[in-house]
Amino acid sequence: MTTALSLDAVSRVHAGRNRGDGGLIALDSVSLTVPRGRFLAVMGGSGSGKSTLLRCAAGLERPTAGTVRIGDTELGRLKPAALTRLRRDRIGFVFQSLDLVSALDARENVALPLLLAGAPDDGRALAGLAAVGLADRAGDLPATLSGGQRQRVAIARALVTEPEVVFADEPTAALDPATAAEVLALLRRAVDEHGRTVVLVTHDPAAAGWADEAVFLERGRITARLDRPDAERARAMFRPVGRALAAVAR
């Protein structure tokens, strides 16, 4: 088994936002191993630390303590320029906000990571668009595409460099359930057919149903894990988490 991503006792504390005197603990000693070719869903209520976990795992934010590895590379040992290169060459991102470049057409958006890496777009961008069913929209600007189509372009862009890990942060939050399912099916296919590794942050139990494994975060800690989650089990797992959060908020 090859490990794509591992977190070992990763904590992230935000100074000056006290919960007690120690600052706000967004992540509290989280350990996690994601084998290559696995689809992991990270679930939890608002403020439970999902985005912080993703940002630390993807090298967008430095943990306060603990180690993060992509493959064998320990992110904490990398200088900023090397970390930027690693994010560019070995990681793919899909975010909730539709962050395509509005002045570039669909194909140019997908080709962007290749250009940034100094690689020619030798047809890979168009092939990527075809793989998400959008070859016929290659020349269209993002503003002329639907929300679901834009997210499919974003997925094609995240996959075009054949990254070791794809991180997706609530990629379906703005979509209706049917369109969301189409987008999640694409991530699933990237895992099943191309051996990609996907880490999906979501608060939607239906989305977790596409994953191989789900972990549940509560106040920065992993409090439960589910193997081969289906939406029903994920929802059931969520209820106690939701109640606990409500109790904290009172």
Ligand SMILES: Nc1ncnc2c1ncn2[C@@H]1O[C@H](COP(=O)(O)OP(=O)(O)OP(=O)(O)O)[C@@H](O)[C@H]1O
């Ligand atoms: N830059 C920051 N400075 C201070 N506190 C922060 C910062 N970023 C996040 N936090 C706090 O860390 C905790 C975890 O936030 P995070 O965004 O990871 O949660 P989340 O589970 O992704 O929430 P949501 O589902 O609402 O996006 C929250 O209490 C949040 O207020």
